Amino acid sequence: MNTPTxxxxxEDFDLQxxxxxxxxxxxxxxxVVTFSGLCRDEGGTLAALELEHYPGMAEAEMTRIGELAISRFGLLGLTAIHRYGKIVPGENIVLVVAAAPHRQAAFDGANFVMDFLKTAAPxxxxxxxxxxxxxDWVAAxxxxDAARDKWK
Structure with missing residues (x-):
């Protein structure tokens, strides 16, 4: 099995x-399907979004999700990057890149990873x-949850 990156x-990442x-x-x-999530400005009211994570646990959960996607969709490669710290509107927050033999597997794999990152990664x-x-801290x-549950 391929190992997810x-x-x-x-620091920021470069999609290409x-x-x-x-x-x-x-x-x-x-x-190859990519998803890049950006910080929104929330109608001009947001100066920055502060992201925190549980070190070690975040990487472990992302790896678990990535391995599930590779196995389930037959991906030939997967990269998932998530930033932390203060991020201003327009900057990158998250990147998912899924590579597969055919488009549907790549689309499904990337979508699956994002749905689980939003709900399971700390x-x-x-x-x-x-x-x-x-x-305040943004509530889930x-x-x-509904997007994640469609994969069960």
Whole structure:
């Protein structure tokens, strides 16, 4: 089985570099699907989103999710990167790159990983407003749970 590439990091990532590392000169790869999640500005009210994680546990859970996706969808490669720290609107938060022989497996694999990252990986978000106010920690959404549950 292929091993997923998993990183939790403060620094930004380059989407094209990650795609190239996963797919160039890899036998059998016929499709690559990427998902890049960005920090929204929440209608101009958000100055930054602060992301925290549980070190060690976040990477372990992301690896578990990645291994499930590789096995379930026959992926030939998978990269998942999640950033932490203060991230301003427009900056990258998360990247998922799934490589497979055919497009549907790559789409499904990337979608599966994101649905589980949103609900199972130990990350927390706090909003910081443009008015200087520090917001509350962002609560999980029922829609995220529903998206995850469709894979069961």
């Amino acid at each position: 998993i990183r939790v990091q403060h 570099t990650e795609v190239d590392l996963l797919s160039k000169h890899k036998p059998g790869v016929g499709a 990350f927390w978000k706090k909003e910081h407003g443009n008015d200087g106010a520090e917001g 959404k029922g829609a995220d």
